Amino acid sequence: MTRTLSRRRFIRISAAAAGFSIASLDRPALAGAATVTWRGTMLGAIATMEIHHEDRGEAERLVSAACMEARRLERLFSLYIKDSALVELNRxxxxxxPAPEMVxxxxxxxxxxxxxxxxxxxxxxxxWxxxxxxxxREDADPTGPPPAAIEAALTLVGYRRLSVNRDRIVMPHGMALTLNGIAQGYVTDKVVDLLRSHGxxxxxxxxxxxxxxxxRSDGTPWQVGIADPKVTGRTETILPIVxxxxxxxxxxGxxxxxAGRFNHLFNPSTGGCASRYCSVTTVSRTATAADALSTAFSLMQDQRIRLLLPNLDIERVHLIDALGTASDLIA
Structure with missing residues (x-):
């Protein structure tokens, strides 16, 4: 099998093409402030934290506490930890x-x-x-799985068949969940909540x-670079974020x-894969909303996205279509 794997979500901070770290790109911190940067992996993705605090020791303790919280949540939501709550549910x-966070x-x-x-x-x-x-399979048909196999898989797809309450979570035999389109955003939000609660x-x-x-500590916006999906290592645009x-x-991703015809963004109605856009970027007040809706918008025409924006917590959508043409939708 030949796979191309970079990241499920390909966001690089600041000058992504140069491969610089967050810390090396930041402007000087305010006098007396310490900057602590952590890098690692979480839920199968590259993970980073940069904390500005006047007390370096406290910043380091907060990084440690945030990592512990993220790891705790990872044990609930991961498909790759054998004894995670999600793996047990799928099995x-x-x-x-269930844990309150899972509910x-x-x-x-x-x-x-x-x-x-x-x-x-x-x-x-x-x-998936x-x-x-x-x-x-070495002899895999390059046109994808047989239509009959896709139809059979679709009989196991349907969010309305999932029952969720505080006492238990239940789904029919054969169904299985993936939280890869939302859990990373949710964990990010929980870490933010923890850090904010400590000032x-x-x-x-x-x-x-x-x-x-x-x-940033100097009052300027953070700079989030969006990768050019057509040119490896190039930043297509930079978004100022506060x-x-x-x-x-x-x-x-x-x-x-x-050949790149089949990817991880599945259409729950047809069983096919997204092809309308090379990438969809969302800006929101929460990472959970941004995560889930960048996934959903990958399957929608821009007119439909525009109609939905007033009802969703999304402020901006940056689209790069299959030809590499970029456009923006503003709520």
Whole structure:
């Protein structure tokens, strides 16, 4: 099998083409302020935190606490930790006495499914499994899985068949969930909540999705660079961000085949893959909304996105179509 894997979400901070770190690009901090930067991985994505605090020791303690919280949530939402709550739910079809965060995230997911008419749907994991099995074979048909196999997988897709309440989460046998289109944003928001509760007013958090707390320490906006999907290493545009979150979904983020015809952004209605845009970037007050809706918008015509914006917590949508032409929709 040939796969091209960069990141599910391909956002780089500041001058992404040069590969600089956040710290090396930041302007000098305010007098007496310390800057602590952490880098690692979370939910399968590159993760970073940059915290400005007048007490370096306190900043380091906050980074440690934020990482512990993120890891705790990762053990709920990850598909890759064998004993995670999500893996147990997918294996058994039931999760008794679920963690409040699991109930919260699944409830939010269902709300976005309703708001987007099903374009966002966390029950598409059977499609992922089908495409992964198909393209793992050496003799895989380059035109994709057989239509009958796609139809069979679609019988296991449907967010309305997922029952979520505080006591238990239940779904029919054979269904499976993926939270890859929303969990990174949710974890980012939870880390932001923790840092704010301890008085942090200048920070940039990226647990797979990016969210700014306030501005930079010198009062200027954070600079979030959006990758050019057509030219590796080039930044297509830079967004100035203050107290906002940014998420990008791109068809180039994960591709099952060398030709790039089949990717991780599945259409829950047809079983096919997104092809209308190379990338969709959303700006929102929360990383959860930005994450989920960049995924959903990848399947929609721009006219439909524009009609939905007044009902969603999205302020700006930056689209790069299949030809590489960029456009912006403003709420």
């Amino acid at each position: 058994t079809g039931i999760l008794a006495d 919260d995230l699944l409830s939010i997911s269902q709300r976005y499914s309703e708001l987007t008419g099903g374009s966002f749907d966390i029950t598409v994991q059977p499609l 499994d089908l495409y992964a099995r198909h393209f793992s 942090v007013v200048h920070s940039l958090v990226d647990m797979g999705e990016t969210r700014a707390i306030g501005s 107290d906002r979150a940014v998420s990008t979904s791109g068809t180039y 994960f591709q099952f085949d060398a």
